[in-house]
Amino acid sequence: MDDTILYEVDRGVARITLNRPDKLNAMTAAMLDALGAALADAAADDTVRAVLISGSGRAFCAGQDLNDRTVSPGEDGPDLGASLEDRYNPIVRAMRAMPKPIVVAVNGVAAGAGANLALAGDVVLAARSARFVQSFSRIGLIPDSGGTYTLPRAVGTARAMGLALFGDPLPADKAHEWGLIWDVIEDDQLAVAAKEKALSLAEGPTAGFAAVKEAMNASLGNSLDAQLDLERDLQRAAGRTRDYREGVAAFIEKRPAHFEGR
Ligand code: LHQ
Numbered sequence: 654m655d656d657t658i659l660y661e662v663d664r665g666v667a668r669i670t671l672n673r674p675d676k677l678n679a680m681t682a683a684m685l686d687a688l689g690a691a692l693a694d695a696a697a698d699d700t701v702r703a704v705l706i707s708g709s710g711r712a713f714c715a716g717q718d719l720n721d722r723t724v725s726p727g728e729d730g731p732d733l734g735a736s737l738e739d740r741y742n743p744i745v746r747a748m749r750a751m752p753k754p755i756v757v758a759v760n761g762v763a764a765g766a767g768a769n770l771a772l773a774g775d776v777v778l779a780a781r782s783a784r785f786v787q788s789f790s791r792i793g794l795i796p797d798s799g800g801t802y803t804l805p806r807a808v809g810t811a812r813a814m815g816l817a818l819f820g821d822p823l824p825a826d827k828a829h830e831w832g833l834i835w836d837v838i839e840d841d842q843l844a845v846a847a848k849e850k851a852l853s854l855a856e857g858p859t860a861g862f863a864a865v866k867e868a869m870n871a872s873l874g875n876s877l878d879a880q881l882d883l884e885r886d887l888q889r890a891a892g893r894t895r896d897y898r899e900g901v902a903a904f905i906e907k908r909p910a911h912f913e914g915r
Pocket residue numbers: 675676677679715716717718719720724733736737741762764765766767786788789792794797
């Protein structure tokens with residue numbers, strides 16, 4: 654059995670672990686397929702109300718496994734576009750479309766597609782010693798897995814260009830200072846802090862969170878008018894959830910809310 658992706662559900666949190674520590678969790682085709690399947694399971698399982706992704710060992714993910722035969726630069730050259738179309742792009746789409754919040758705990762280096770898969774999460778926490786490397790240019794490639802979309806929007810074109818062209822490691826502190834990630838946590842506290850964040854999100858108004866994601870995703874390509882219309886529609890639906898009723902009741906009764914996620 655392939656154990657390069659570990660999956661478990663605990664108290665409403667689907668925990669997905671990239672698990673090839675001796676190769677810094679570099680992604681093989683089989684591993685990408687397993688990651689896609691794990692994300693699909695998390696999306697379909699109503700008991701899952703938040704997702705937590707992290708890596709085993711000292712790294713988060715070193716990106717594509719450059720020894721995998723699907724990307725081997727042979728005589729005619731591989732079709733890397735097919736690798737993106739079949740594997741990486743569906744994963745990025747699944748993460749952005751996941752109707753539940755995704756916490757990513759970047760426990761060590763995140764390089765190439767590994768960096769951009771991490772940045773496709775909703776709440777990215779990084780260990781103090783972690784670093785993000787757009788290493789693509791070192792092997793003649795471009796930032797993929799959404800990198801050319803996410804980076805300029807998150808940090809501006811000047812910084813996105815520098816990261817992509819030089820491929821130098823961006824330390825966690827600087828990634829935080831630049832607004833690329835939510836927070837930096839001391840190395841020995843990251844696992845606990847990330848689990849706490851995921852558990853607290855799993856107790857939240859899940860349907861409302863799905864609407865937050867939908868609105869934020871759409872915002873980057875929308876006009877103000879279109880976004881105001883979308884907010885109207887999503888808020889109309891949110892106002893009809895049981896969790897809205899519970900949230901208001903809890904406020905009025907001065908007690909903590911107990912959200913069901915719908
Ligand atoms: C690896 C890898 C790796 C295999 C470390 N592959 N073994 C590409 C093509 C197709 C379509 C889709 O998109 C992509 C996107 C991409 O992701 S391209 C970018 C691929 N990734 C990289 O170029 C990063 C390569 N790795 C590195 O630069 C370094 O390993 C980093 C900076 C991540 C970490 O450096 P160190 O901490 O010094 O560790 P290390 O280099 O000693 O690596 C430890 C082991 O992991 C080592 O194996 P070994 O058997 O010698 O102990 C590495 O060969 C292996 N490894 N990354 N991507």
